[in-house]
Amino acid sequence: MATTVTIGSNQSISANTTSGTSGSGPYVITFTSSVDSKVVVGDIYVISDEASHFSQHTYLVTVISGSNYTLKQVDDGGAGMGDMTPHGNFYTMNDETFEMEQAPGTFKRAFADIGDFEVHVNLASPKYFGSSDDVIGQMHADSTFTDARTYFDNSRSLSSVTLSAADGQRHGGTDGAGTSQVVIEPTANAGHNNGIIDINIDNFIIEFVDINLDSLDSRNTNKAIVLRGTNDDNIIRNNMIHDKNGNPGSDGPHIIHTAGAGGSSDTISILNNFIYNLEETNNDSVSAINVNAWSGTSNIYNNTIYNLTCAGSSKASTGIVFGNPSSAVANVKNNIVALLTVVGTSTLARAYAKWTSGSTANTANNLSDDTTHATYDAANMKQSLSDSSALIGKTISEIDFESSAVANETQRDAVDLRIGSDSVCVGAGVDLGSTNGVNIDIAGTTRSGDWSIGAFHVAAASDTGSSAFLMFVT
Amino acid sequence: MEVLLKVNDSDDPNSYKDGDIITARSLKEIRYRHAQHKCHITNFGFDSSGNRVPDPLLIKFFEKTHKYKLERLNSNDVRKTNIITGHQKIINTIPDEDGDMIHAYRFISSALKSNRHGIFRSSSGHEFWYVKTKKFQDIDVDAIWNDIETHTDFLKLDHNNSDLSETQKRYMLAMNCCYHVCEDDDHHDDIACLNCTCDCDLEECSEDFVADKSEPVTSVVDADEHINEVLHARKFQVPYWDFSSALSLNVDNIRNINKYFDARVVFAERPSAEVLTVDKVAAGIIT
Numbered sequence: 046m047a048t049t050v051t052i053g054s055n056q057s058i059s060a061n062t063t064s065g066t067s068g069s070g071p072y073v074i075t076f077t078s079s080v081d082s083k084v085v086v087g088d089i090y091v092i093s094d095e096a097s098h099f100s101q102h103t104y105l106v107t108v109i110s111g112s113n114y115t116l117k118q119v120d121d122g123g124a125g126m127g128d129m130t131p132h133g134n135f136y137t138m139n140d141e142t143f144e145m146e147q148a149p150g151t152f153k154r155a156f157a158d159i160g161d162f163e164v165h166v167n168l169a170s171p172k173y174f175g176s177s178d179d180v181i182g183q184m185h186a187d188s189t190f191t192d193a194r195t196y197f198d199n200s201r202s203l204s205s206v207t208l209s210a211a212d213g214q215r216h217g218g219t220d221g222a223g224t225s226q227v228v229i230e231p232t233a234n235a236g237h238n239n240g241i242i243d244i245n246i247d248n249f250i251i252e253f254v255d256i257n258l259d260s261l262d263s264r265n266t267n268k269a270i271v272l273r274g275t276n277d278d279n280i281i282r283n284n285m286i287h288d289k290n291g292n293p294g295s296d297g298p299h300i301i302h303t304a305g306a307g308g309s310s311d312t313i314s315i316l317n318n319f320i321y322n323l324e325e326t327n328n329d330s331v332s333a334i335n336v337n338a339w340s341g342t343s344n345i346y347n348n349t350i351y352n353l354t355c356a357g358s359s360k361a362s363t364g365i366v367f368g369n370p371s372s373a374v375a376n377v378k379n380n381i382v383a384l385l386t387v388v389g390t391s392t393l394a395r396a397y398a399k400w401t402s403g404s405t406a407n408t409a410n411n412l413s414d415d416t417t418h419a420t421y422d423a424a425n426m427k428q429s430l431s432d433s434s435a436l437i438g439k440t441i442s443e444i445d446f447e448s449s450a451v452a453n454e455t456q457r458d459a460v461d462l463r464i465g466s467d468s469v470c471v472g473a474g475v476d477l478g479s480t481n482g483v484n485i486d487i488a489g490t491t492r493s494g495d496w497s498i499g500a501f502h503v504a505a506a507s508d509t510g511s512s513a514f515l516m517f518v519t
Numbered sequence: 520m521e522v523l524l525k526v527n528d529s530d531d532p533n534s535y536k537d538g539d540i541i542t543a544r545s546l547k548e549i550r551y552r553h554a555q556h557k558c559h560i561t562n563f564g565f566d567s568s569g570n571r572v573p574d575p576l577l578i579k580f581f582e583k584t585h586k587y588k589l590e591r592l593n594s595n596d597v598r599k600t601n602i603i604t605g606h607q608k609i610i611n612t613i614p615d616e617d618g619d620m621i622h623a624y625r626f627i628s629s630a631l632k633s634n635r636h637g638i639f640r641s642s643s644g645h646e647f648w649y650v651k652t653k654k655f656q657d658i659d660v661d662a663i664w665n666d667i668e669t670h671t672d673f674l675k676l677d678h679n680n681s682d683l684s685e686t687q688k689r690y691m692l693a694m695n696c697c698y699h700v701c702e703d704d705d706h707h708d709d710i711a712c713l714n715c716t717c718d719c720d721l722e723e724c725s726e727d728f729v730a731d732k733s734e735p736v737t738s739v740v741d742a743d744e745h746i747n748e749v750l751h752a753r754k755f756q757v758p759y760w761d762f763s764s765a766l767s768l769n770v771d772n773i774r775n776i777n778k779y780f781d782a783r784v785v786f787a788e789r790p791s792a793e794v795l796t797v798d799k800v801a802a803g804i805i806t
Contacts, residue, residue, distance in 0.1 A: 054552055056682035083561065091685060103685055120685070123777025157684035160523075160542050165686055169530055172686075186635070188555035191548060191655075193733055196752065199531045213634060222584065222652050224559050225635045232548060232655045232726070236734035238747040260655040264730060273749070296745040304746045338744060450618025455601065458586060458651045459619055 053185030092150030100124030189223025240271030274305020297329030311341035328357035368404035472505030543732035
């Protein structure tokens with residue numbers, strides 16, 4: 046069973062008084078005044094009694110149909126009153142008439158921040174969802190999420206855990222304010238080599254979140270998402286992760302990183318993400334997607350990686366690194382890696398690196414630009430793979446990002462990795478089906494026709510009816 | 520600084536222990552979160568053309584939280600103003616020497632599809648909007664609150680605590696604390712610095728002090744691969760049970776998940792952050 050619970054800082058969305066009830070739990074409730082449109086399925090309704098049982102009950106909003114709100118009691122506050130409707134059981138005294146009347150309740154987000162949600166996921170007997178549910182933590186842009194590090198280390202017997210930005214509050218492929226779209230922008234330390242989202246559970250998804258590291262220049266945070274090893278069927282998709290500058294300590298930025306091997310039959314998927322503007326300033330390497338330690342299958346599809354800068358003459362800038370254990374199977378397709386800057390020898394500019402020859406790589410239609418060394422380009426990937434489907438040596442102009450200049454902070458602020466219709470990436474990808482939502486691009490658009498390489502899809506002219514084609518048929 | 524503490528050991532031995540600091544927030548961060556609620560874009564409506572109404576409070580909030588203002592001048596040209604430096608330039612569909620460009624029509628028509636868009640229209644009829652949020656450390660939250668107090672009845676001083684969720688009230692304990700800056704060397708007989716013999720100056724904790732309070736304890740597994748192992752969920756704790764007398768904490772009530780106990784106090788009564796927060800490694804509680 047899938048259960049949605051909201052996560053957001055708005056703990057007083059709307060106060061409303063019930064006007065009617067039907068059903069025997071869950072209850073279909075109506076209210077005396079219209080409920081704020083910010084209230085959604087997954088919020089809670091909290092009501093207290095001041096007359097008889099003096100308890101506080103909490104209800105989860107499970108369905109909204111017009112003015113009918115289906116409320117499921119999830120907590121009776123320990124009063125032992127059992128499951129009862131919020132209408133007709135909770136009273137307060139009218140200050141003017143001194144008569145008891147129906148008490149109002151308050152709609153709130155179920156959880157105030159990601160850490161709050163994680164604590165509940167880790168409970169042996171969770172209150173807001175069943176112990177074997179598919180739980181969807183739906184994040185709301187009430188304010189910027191500032192959680193420095195959340196460690197999903199135990200999901201008990203839950204079938205799956207998802208962190209997802211609410212519809213209408215997703216980034217669409219450009220960074221933005223935390224009140225317009227769901228943004229995680231920590232201000233405090235995650236601790237070196239820990240992730241802002243640190244995952245050690247199977248069946249976990251994070252999607253459509255803008256993870257902004259821009260306020261962490263002086264902090265020791267160097268990883269956005271860490272997979273600790275218990276990560277079978279983890280999916281990281283449609284996220285933007287960007288703007289890590291500075292010196293986080295003795296290791297540079299490694300933005301999506303598997304810190305554990307997992308099992309050889311385990312699978313992780315990293316799909317349709319933008320990762321950009323990673324600039325180390327003190328003698329360390331940089332990587333965007335580092336699944337080198339993963340011993341199972343990794344599906345790395347349709348990601349766009351841009352502007353990686355290491356520091357130090359022996360340090361590397363690496364887009365995607367994978368395949369150290371011999372059991373590893375890496376499926377690497379339709380990715381863009383561009384603008385790698387290094388201090389030392391050019392062989393340290395590495396778009397793709399299959400670390401050992403003994404592992405398996407299935408590659409297709411990846412792109413590398415003219416800043417990578419040929420040994421590590423989209424065709425060779427350190428192992429002379431000679432992938433003929435690769436696009437190599439492309440210029441930034443050919444890739445045609447909306448905005449790509451990075452010479453100063455003002456320019457980096459404007460980086461926009463959506464591609465234009467003239468891009469060599471348009472129509473140059475391979476169709477990867479729809480498993481795990483790989484066909485949904487970073488802006489939420491369903492890919493059709495010939496796929497674009499990278500996270501942002503632009504319909505190819507042959508799929509839309511180009512002007513030339515239209516001229517021909519008319 | 521406000522801390523949210525785990526109450527009772529987690530039944531997962533690898534997770535939080537009683538008193539662990541799950542989250543630490545500075546007063547600035549708390550006030551900024553409240554300011555985001557007061558100035559939330561969905562609090563402000565649209566004009567008849569679908570543009571966001573340029574309410575003075577919302578405009579001031581955007582000016583103080585964003586780096587750039589863009590104003591459409593005609594079908595293609597957009598004036599881009601760096602709000603911090605005042606530098607202006609005109610951008611359009613052709614990349615300038617910095618590579619900066621914009622398809623104004625495409626951008627605006629796309630943005631207007633969202634009910635959270637921030638496209639305004641000036642009195643001269645031109646659209647304008649703001650892009651790229653400032654880093655948190657560059658945002659003047661007090662100035663934002665000056666604007667909120669000017670345009671609304673809300674007061675900054677009423678917004679010094681986070682709004683807690685129902686689960687935070689049940690499973691966590693909220694406390695707050697601050698620096699006690701003292702001239703006297705030997706007056707701290709009272710462990711919580713509540714009854715000092717001198718007049719301590721109370722100051723909000725620095726961002727750096729707050730920043731490491733929710734870090735875990737880790738050990739290096741493979742330095743070359745940048746891999747560590749999590750040994751303990753948190754390095755810092757507040758042993759609230761040791762402060763039960765000094766801070767009037769009812770430990771039984773705190774540990775009863777069916778009761779809500781809020782240990783946060785007004786600024787003048789806040790205990791010393793250095794006394795309250797304990798580094799469990801340095802104290803030998805964990806290794």
